[in-house]
Amino acid sequence: MSPLAVEAIERLKELPANWDSYGAPPIDHLARRHAAALVTELQVMLQGRYVDPTVGPDVGGGVELIWETPREAYEVHVFVPPMGIPKAVVLHDERLVDSVETKLAADVLATLQRFHVLP
Amino acid sequence: LAIAPKPGDEIRSGRVFRRIQPFRTRFKHGRPKVGVFKPAPGDSYNLSTIWEELASQDVVLAAMANNPQLHAFGFCALDVEAIRAESRNYTRFIYDPDPADPVLGHAHVIIPNCDNERVWLLLLRHATTIKPPVGPEITG
Numbered sequence: 001m002s003p004l005a006v007e008a009i010e011r012l013k014e015l016p017a018n019w020d021s022y023g024a025p026p027i028d029h030l031a032r033r034h035a036a037a038l039v040t041e042l043q044v045m046l047q048g049r050y051v052d053p054t055v056g057p058d059v060g061g062g063v064e065l066i067w068e069t070p071r072e073a074y075e076v077h078v079f080v081p082p083m084g085i086p087k088a089v090v091l092h093d094e095r096l097v098d099s100v101e102t103k104l105a106a107d108v109l110a111t112l113q114r115f116h117v118l119p
Numbered sequence: 120l121a122i123a124p125k126p127g128d129e130i131r132s133g134r135v136f137r138r139i140q141p142f143r144t145r146f147k148h149g150r151p152k153v154g155v156f157k158p159a160p161g162d163s164y165n166l167s168t169i170w171e172e173l174a175s176q177d178v179v180l181a182a183m184a185n186n187p188q189l190h191a192f193g194f195c196a197l198d199v200e201a202i203r204a205e206s207r208n209y210t211r212f213i214y215d216p217d218p219a220d221p222v223l224g225h226a227h228v229i230i231p232n233c234d235n236e237r238v239w240l241l242l243l244r245h246a247t248t249i250k251p252p253v254g255p256e257i258t259g
Binding site (some may be wrong): 024053057060082 | 138140142143144145147152153154157158159160161162167188189192236237240243244
């Protein structure tokens with residue numbers, strides 16, 4: 001069964017251009033696909049320990065995923081720059097921990113594990 | 120103002136305002152999130168703001184109230200001097216009136232070079248919420 005986050009990511013395609021009031025484009029289908037692959041792989045890896053992230057749009061046409069506990073927050077911003085290689089920016093408690101170019105969700109998962117976001 | 124700024128002039132003091140989109144990924148625990156400070160790709164990494172010296176927060180609030188598309192949006196203030204100081208004047212505020220916005224365009228200020236996470240986080244550190252966003256995406 002797909003995580004609820006995947007449904008939320010899918011719904012982002014309904015956002016029109018200028019959803020942010022500053023001229024943001026609609027959410028890129030490639031960014032949605034990579035973000036959905038990421039949370040799906042997370043669910044497979046973590047199984048019962050998986051928690052859905054909060055999902056939102058990224059101004060670059062990407063997807064923002066936020067996992068938050070009372071003590072800390074991790075943010076993953078998945079977007080596709082003009083050169084076409086998907087990129088993920090990982091923040092911990094509003095501090096940058098990594099910025100990775102990625103073709104596979106597995107690359108992002110490796111970053112999350114490296115910084116102990118995942119067990 | 121003793122002397123009105125000219126387009127291209129650098130703004131060195133006061134506060135600028137930036138809207139906060141009504142999504143939980145953009146506002147949590149009373150504060151904006153980092154995504155609020157990322158410019159749209161079409162803006163060439165210039166972040167759009169409104170300078171308080173030329174449009175007070177009451178004027179901005181009224182402008183948002185009069186625009187149905189912005190009813191759920193919030194906005195925050197950025198401290199110009201504190202940001203310039205922390206960035207050692209690398210992050211600048213440039214007066215850039217926008218004729219396309221008849222209500223607030225005369226107060227439009229851009230922050231150039233907002234092209235990386237470090238700048239977005241710098242702005243976040245100096246942001247104060249003036250009006251929180253509202254709606255099901257925030258409270259649901």
